[in-house]
Ligand SMILES: Nc1ncnc2c1ncn2[C@@H]1O[C@H](COP(=O)(O)OP(=O)(O)OP(=O)(O)O)[C@@H](O)[C@H]1O
């Protein structure tokens with residue numbers, strides 16, 4: 001979605017909020033660049049009466065800590081997986097929360113936070129300045145149930161729009177199972193993305209699925225989703 005929005009003319013800031021970050025690879029940044037990938041430092045906040053605030057402008061943070069990937073997507077990475085015993089990520093969650101707030105100035109600015117499959121970003125309020133949450137689920141019960149819980153937390157947080165994206169859907173039976181679950185829990189399905197065998201081939205070849213085969217079956221629904229949910233949310237996603 002990040003790259004397709006960038007191709008559509010948006011300034012896209014992608015934030016890898018997973019404590020085991022892999023978004024760079026998915027975006028198509030070469031694996032060799034992973035080892036010297038900058039990570040957001042833990043000293044970007046100062047205490048104020050209004051709560052923690054960024055000590056630098058977003059432009060400065062991006063200038064010193066982002067990498068620019070294919071299609072011009074700028075990537076900030078929240079955490080580094082390679083250091084043991086470095087403590088909790090509390091301050092990083094607060095930093096990312098303020099970065100998302102700061103990323104909402106211009107109409108064609110889109111900020112996409114990729115989270116891990118845990119409630120951290122919602123329970124800590126990291127995503128509270130987001131407009132939209134898309135919970136990517138797979139067509140089996142535990143995954144759908146996780147999506148339902150995330151959607152409830154996102155609604156609690158006051159996000160404007162919350163929906164499921166059903167991924168890796170293999171057949172009509174699986175699609176129906178997702179649709180029934182969503183209807184039973186009053187959840188919107190923003191897209192149905194089929195299981196796509198070329199994704200594994202892309203990974204083995206070390207390239208992004210979008211570069212490996214832009215016409216592979218999963219790309220079209222992701223493209224529709226990006227156009228429908230990205231550009232029309234007053235600049236933010
Ligand atoms: N529609 C799809 N069809 C086939 N394989 C897919 C599809 N979507 C993702 N994959 C594959 O599933 C694996 C996990 O994908 P990805 O890392 O994007 O998922 P994730 O849910 O973000 O995982 P994590 O929770 O670890 O962050 C990858 O190998 C990816 O290529």
Ligand SMILES: [Mg+2]
Pocket residue numbers: 018114115116
């Ligand atoms: Mg992930």
